[in-house]
Amino acid sequence: MQAHPKATDRPSLRPEMTRAITRATGLDEPQLVAVVHSFYAKVRRDPILGPIFETRIADWDAHLARMVTFWSSVALMTGHYHGSALTAHLGLPVQWGDFERWLDLFRETAEEICSPEGARHLIERAERIALSLNTAVQQAKPDDAATFSASA
Numbered sequence: 001m002q003a004h005p006k007a008t009d010r011p012s013l014r015p016e017m018t019r020a021i022t023r024a025t026g027l028d029e030p031q032l033v034a035v036v037h038s039f040y041a042k043v044r045r046d047p048i049l050g051p052i053f054e055t056r057i058a059d060w061d062a063h064l065a066r067m068v069t070f071w072s073s074v075a076l077m078t079g080h081y082h083g084s085a086l087t088a089h090l091g092l093p094v095q096w097g098d099f100e101r102w103l104d105l106f107r108e109t110a111e112e113i114c115s116p117e118g119a120r121h122l123i124e125r126a127e128r129i130a131l132s133l134n135t136a137v138q139q140a141k142p143d144d145a146a147t148f149s150a151s152a
Ligand code: HEM
Pocket: 049, 052, 053, 056, 057, 066, 067, 070, 082, 083, 084, 085, 088, 089, 092, 094, 098, 099, 102, 125, 126, 129, 130, 133
């Protein structure tokens, strides 16, 4: 009887998946670097989003490098990102309208830099993640309305 190979003996499927995504969309690491840098340059100039980031991010080079690993994992399935995107946003003073603004700038940047397929691939993922981050952020807020009606 043939023994099952251990997980560690099997070659990773990730490089082939990454190559397939690049073939289908044109997306690769250098393009993600360009998207991330151009996008956060816009975010920093934005009158609403800019100050939210500037008060929390001291080392922009580190943030941009982290965001490239995040997008590499999300869009190219490389597994490079090891962090918790969700906890980073809990407690931020943001509403869904701020996520919409974030998405507007992200869509614009992706469409400027990527092929139509590449932009769609990134935007679909950004929209999905923005929705789940917003749900978590809003649920984590203290329920002012309930407190108010309970004490009224
Ligand atoms: C209103 C919209 C958003 C605001 C204001 C915001 C703000 C921030 C801030 C201030 C940080 C740094 C946190 C820290 O280092 O203490 C951060 C980190 C991060 N954000 Fe956002 N963000 C927004 C939306 C998004 C969306 C939609 C995504 C994903 C599609 C995202 C992905 C990330 C990731 C991956 C990190 C790094 C987390 C880590 O430390 O590993 N953010 N964000």
